[in-house]
Amino acid sequence: MELGRRNVELALLNRVITAASSAHDPVELLSIVCRELAGVFGSPQAGAALLNEEQTSLTVVAEFRSEGRPSSIGHIIPVAGNLATQHVLKHRQPLPIGDVLNDSRMASVHHLMEERGTLSMLIVPLLARDEVIGTIGLDLIEVHEFTDDEIRLAFNLALSTAQSLATARMMDQIQVTLAELQRVLSRGQRINLLKDGAFIGEMELAADKPAVATVKTITPSRIMAWPATQIRQLLIRNPSMNSTIQTIFTADLMQKLQRSATSQA
Numbered sequence: 001m002e003l004g005r006r007n008v009e010l011a012l013l014n015r016v017i018t019a020a021s022s023a024h025d026p027v028e029l030l031s032i033v034c035r036e037l038a039g040v041f042g043s044p045q046a047g048a049a050l051l052n053e054e055q056t057s058l059t060v061v062a063e064f065r066s067e068g069r070p071s072s073i074g075h076i077i078p079v080a081g082n083l084a085t086q087h088v089l090k091h092r093q094p095l096p097i098g099d100v101l102n103d104s105r106m107a108s109v110h111h112l113m114e115e116r117g118t119l120s121m122l123i124v125p126l127l128a129r130d131e132v133i134g135t136i137g138l139d140l141i142e143v144h145e146f147t148d149d150e151i152r153l154a155f156n157l158a159l160s161t162a163q164s165l166a167t168a169r170m171m172d173q174i175q176v177t178l179a180e181l182q183r184v185l186s187r188g189q190r191i192n193l194l195k196d197g198a199f200i201g202e203m204e205l206a207a208d209k210p211a212v213a214t215v216k217t218i219t220p221s222r223i224m225a226w227p228a229t230q231i232r233q234l235l236i237r238n239p240s241m242n243s244t245i246q247t248i249f250t251a252d253l254m255q256k257l258q259r260s261a262t263s264q265a
Helices: 002-022 026-041 083-091 104-116 148-165 168-185 202-206 228-237 240-264
Strands: 045-051 057-065 076-078 095-097 120-128 131-140
Touching: 002 026, 002 148, 026 045, 026 057, 026 131, 026 148, 083 095, 083 104, 083 120, 083 131, 095 104, 120 148, 131 148
Parallel strands: none
Antiparallel strands: 045 057, 045 131, 057 076, 095 120, 120 131
């Protein structure tokens, strides 16, 4: 049993190391890690969040999610009042939570966990250059007590990932990634130079937030516009379309972030 477990761990670490050597930016690498972790634990969703320079909040920049699960990309996780996140940042160790709805450290996000059907969670720090630069959160939709072996596996995977992120090139791109994502969410900031077929204003629908950016064309352009209220009504009548639309929006946002990171590298 010990040999089999070790072989699984080594195979997983090898896949992550291989991915790190070919990944072009932090988002791509973290997305691969989330997918691998979710596969090992049978999780419907895993997300990676990066800590801002002020260490006041984390921003979800990559994820794996099963069909039908709402996307977390772009979500801001405040550190203040979030005891679980504070614990991970302070102790720099994984935090297993077997019953998130009854754990006081998760009180600030109980409503979110309930909406998502998350019953257990493992939060793992990303340690680079001896500092926490982010976390990986693994959601389970059943109550689960994480074993020492499971926690060690997730932590080793996160450490291997963080070592790759610690390269100068990756660290620079992490700041670009956070900056670009914050520009999507902050009024008055430039988002990107858009190409044919790109979405604009999708955050109003995806995050139920008012428009936060002004788009100016620099060449004659044609757009197709659809009021958000009409789209919401359509999704109410056809719930199965919601997952597809959210996936499309998430993929488009990821491409914008990746193009921005590449152009700034």
